[in-house]
Amino acid sequence: MEVITTDIAIVGAGGAGLRAAIAVAEAAPDLKVALISKVYPMRSHTVAAEGGAAGVIKSEDSLENHFHDTVSGGDWLCDQDAVELFIEQAPKELIQLEHWGCPWSREADGRVAVRPFGGMKIERTWYAADKSGFHILHTLFQTSLQFPTIDRFDEYYCTDLLVEGGRCQGLTAMEMRTGRIKVFRAKAVIIAAGGAGWMFPFTTNGAVKTADGMAMAYRAGVPLKDMEFVQYHPTGLPGTGILLTEGCRGEGGILVNKDGYRYLQDYNLGPPDPWPRKKAMELGPRDRLSQAFWHEQQKGRTVSTKWGDVVHLDLRHLGEKKIDERLPLVRDLARSYVGADPVHELVPVRPVVHYMMGGIDTNIDAATAMPGLYAAGECACVSINGANRLGSNSLTELLVFGGRAGRHAAEYARKTTHLTESLADQLGEMAAQRVTELFHKEDQGESLSVLRGEMNKTLESGAGIYRTEDTLQETCKKLAELRARYRCLHLDDKSKVFNTQLVYTMELGSMLEAAHAMAHSALQRKESRGSHQRLDYTERDDDNFLKHSLAYYAAEEDPRIDYQDVVITRSQPAARVYGGAES
Amino acid sequence: MSHRTIDLEVMRYRPEQDDEPWVQTYKVPCEEDWVVLDALIYVKDNLDGSLSYRWSCHMAVCGSCGMMINGEPALSCKTFIRDLPGDVIRVEPLTNFPIERDLVVVMDDFIEKLQRVKPYIIRDESKPISEGEHRQTPAQLKKFKQYTLCINCLCCYAACPQYALIPEFIGPAALTLAHRYNQDSRDQGWEEREDVVATNEGIWDCAFADACSIVCPKHVDPASAIQQMKISSTLSWYKNLIGLGGKKR
Structure with missing residues (x-):
């Protein structure tokens, strides 16, 4: 069996995996990184995130606001020490990404622009039009190309962790091009393999999101935390489940039922006016909005279509100019996949499985209970998201905790030794x-x-x-x-x-x-x-x-x-x- | 929903058993709002589990599912069956690339070229995080924004007549990415990239056929990026010739 020796093996090359790899390369240029992914990095699902990433930047905002929005948004199931660390690191990570070339949308004076998201007291979502995840992923991928210590293994499917003496000491992966299984002997492993939306029939997630990282850790004895918390995003396109960003509502979009009525006012989110208004109506949190849809459906007030029941997202009042500037992808997607141009028409939407709050149990250093094993991003549960993730916290989360996973794994790797090659082969x-x-x-x-x-x-x-x-x-x-x-x-x-x-x-x-x-x-x-x-x-x-x-x-x-x-x-x-x- | 049954002709190639590519036809009952990818998924789930193709997002942003559809490079998740004439649809792997298996092509060449153009911010001195963001006006952003939109689907390489003839050609997507960084007000790496791109394998190999821009599903317009690079490269050459050369910022 072929044994590849590295210092740190990273499973997954989406936002969290790339950020972790860069963190290792910067903090420990003497350590080798094997970045292993079942798809090429730019195919990872971070690419599909639209709305943006949260970080306090405006003078009228505060870390206190971000903390409270996150904790109450999570229905008090967030670990508050993790949230404190997260909100404090968030702006730094977003500035770092700016320095790496992320094309954030800008104010007239050249500062980064921010938009409001659901459950947010002051606008703090950094965005790159409505392709924020795409730009974050490509920026990280392209930035990673300058580091000679990062070795990529694209289209390798990781199958199992190698655990010896209670420590994680590597993994096995199948090279898809040849079908050969190889052993990666590593001092530390970081799992950054994303979520699990494909467990459900109707999801915004790409087909790659199949719980691989979670299951690998789970089978090895590491617990999965808070798995019962599944986020339904309130505005997916019917039929395909394609996401229409919360940014639609951040920019002023409204949701109406079959009578043209802004039904959210019946679910403790009103009154409807003045609008737009933060932390109210369409800018309430995702769990509440998706639950309101369910009740509307029970009352027979949703719209029946060939794709099933929907409500309508109305963006028409934003006008063509603003829609094209802020929400060009949304316009393109709605026209292509449901034949509705949001400039002129109502867009059918319904709740759709979007995000797993739960995942591999880690502490605030992204370390699991198993020495040598780290996890970050959607596959992990640190937990800053509690019982309901606040929109635009997840892109920031994969930067903050991806980076931490990289640095802490590097620190750990420095103090430890490799498994012998023969034992690695045997376990493999x-x-x-x-x-x-x-x-x-x-x-x-x-x-x-x-x-x-x-x-x-x-x-x-x-x-x-x-x-x-x-x-x-x-x-x-x-x-x-x-x-x-x-x-x-x-x-x-x-x-x-x-x-x-x-x-x-x-x-x-x-x-x-x-x-x-x-x-x-x-x-x-x-x-x-x-x-x-x-x-x-x-x-x-x-x-x-x-x-x-x-x-x-x-x-x-x-x-x-x-x-x-x-x-x-x-x-x-x-x-x-x-x-x-x-x- | 109404059904329309099509003959989906798929180029198959399994290196362990096939000497050369061949075409297999599947009868697929399609829903009216299906894209070509949906038909492939139908085949995989119901007719033939051995068919291999790449895909993930189903929303034209991950770039996995570029393939030849009725002879043209396109994303299978954004090509609607209702928009294709007749009841026969032919899908093949992207041309100009070796076939790994079925509709999956070998991407190594592109990945190497992408890395070669140094697609990252290069600066003499990096700015400390504590100093905050670089100021960049919307006008400065607009200069390169379009060229950031490439999803690496490789449709442009399949369309490019020069790449077909000269495999060394760096090609549309990678050159465009070099231009994207050159045009970014935060970047100072033009000279480093110039060594790679202002070469016979680089911009001077482009014959401006415009095929790349025509097929680009994200309207990135690589042809215009390459023409702009040719102009700035030529200007710099003349400036150097008459002694006005200096670092471009």
Whole structure:
């Protein structure tokens, strides 16, 4: 087996992975980095983020505001020490990106411009028109090209962590071009492999977001934290699930039901005027807006279309000039994919799975409980997002914590030694066995797309915007069945070169594990908080559930769910208040 | 929703078993709002699990799914079936690149060229973070903004007649990216990049066929970027000749 020796192996080359790689290269030019990704870096899903990245820059804003918006937005499930660190580092990271060439949109005087986002008291979202994630990703990727210590392994699918003596000491990955599995012997590993939106049938996420990083850590014994918190973005295009940024509403867009009524005023987000007004109506937080859609649908006040029920996003009053300057991608996407030009027409939208608040449990240094293993970005849960992420915090999060993961992993790598080559080879062979077995299964009539479809369906019906004991029980049962059937999956395609059937099969395996953790975490959280809404436990219950859930892998069994206290420094849990006549 | 059944002709090539590429036809019942990528996904999920292609975002921003559609390079996620004539659609891997398998091409050449043009901010002295952002007016931003929009889908390389003839040609997307940084008011790397791009493999290899700009799905207009580079390179050459040469800022 080929053994590649590096100092730090990074899984995933999206925003967090690239930022981590650059941080290592800058802080420790003597250390080698292997940046390993199943896709070329510019294909990573960071590319699709539109609206922007939050960081305090305006003189009328303050770190205190950003802290409070984030903590209340997260329904007090955020670790406040992590939030404090995050908001303080945020502007520095965004300025750093500016120095690296990110084409941020500008004010007339040449300063960076900011726009408001949902749940935000003062505007603090830095943006590059409505292609912010695209520009952040390309800026990071291009910047990374100048560092000779970063070795990229593009189109390598990571399969397993190598754990020896309780430490993470590398990983195995399949080179997709040849089908060969290789061992990466590393002193430290950073997982930055993104989220898991593809567990659900209707998502803004690209097809690459399949929980691979989460599942890899989980199977190795690292807990997944707060997995029950799934963010539905309120404005996705029906049919495809393509995201229309919150920036639409930040720029003044409104949401109306089939009667042309701004229905959000019926859900503690009003009054509607004056508009635009921060932290109110369409600029409320995402969980509240998606939940309001659900209620409108129950009342029969949504619009029925060939793609299912929708409400309308109205941008017409912004005018063509502003739409073309601030929201050109939105205009292009709406025209292309639903045939509606937002300059002249209402755009159909509905809630769509967008982001996992939960993920690999880390501390504020991006370190997991396993020595040598770090995680950052959407696959991680540090946690600054709590029960509901504030729009535009995630792009900043991957910069702040990607950078920290890189620096802390470098520090750790300096103090540790490599696994011996022979042991690496031996562990690699064992890990490779799991993949090889997939090739030799008999045909037992199970199909990849059928299994994936059933997983999608049971998560949406059981663990969607509103949940109950019964629906969650049903979903847990179904997932147990699907995990068993997964073991009977066989491959028709026995070739080695770029075998996407094999990759999709491993991805489905990852998603089933993460889904299992999610459903059980949701079942056991008997309260409603942020994005986790239970029809049978409608109130937030701080006495029992002001806690992070931790799901531990238990092989064939159901995951073990444990709890960890939330870190509270200066904001005691209180009611989340949005709307009101003043912002 | 109404269905329309098409014959999707897909070029197949599996190096372990095929001596050369061949065409396989699939009958695909398409929804009216489907793009070509949806038809490929239908094949993969329902008809033939062995078909390989790259894709991810399904919204024309990740750049993975560039391929030849009825002979033209295009993004399969942005090409609507309703916009294509007839009931036969032919998809093939991007031309001018080696085929890795089926619709997947080998991108190594492009990745090497991208790196070669030094697509990052180069400055004599970097500015400390504590001094805040560089000031850049909307007018300064506008000078290069269009050239930042490239998604690296490689459609321009598939369209470029020069790249077809001269594989050493750095090509539209990579040259445009060099121009993007040269035009950025924060950058001071023009001279370093000039050594790479003002060469026979670089801008002087472009015959201004404009094919790149015609097929670009993001309207980046690489042809104009390259023409602008030729002009500034020529001006600098004359300035040097008459002794006015100096570092371009």
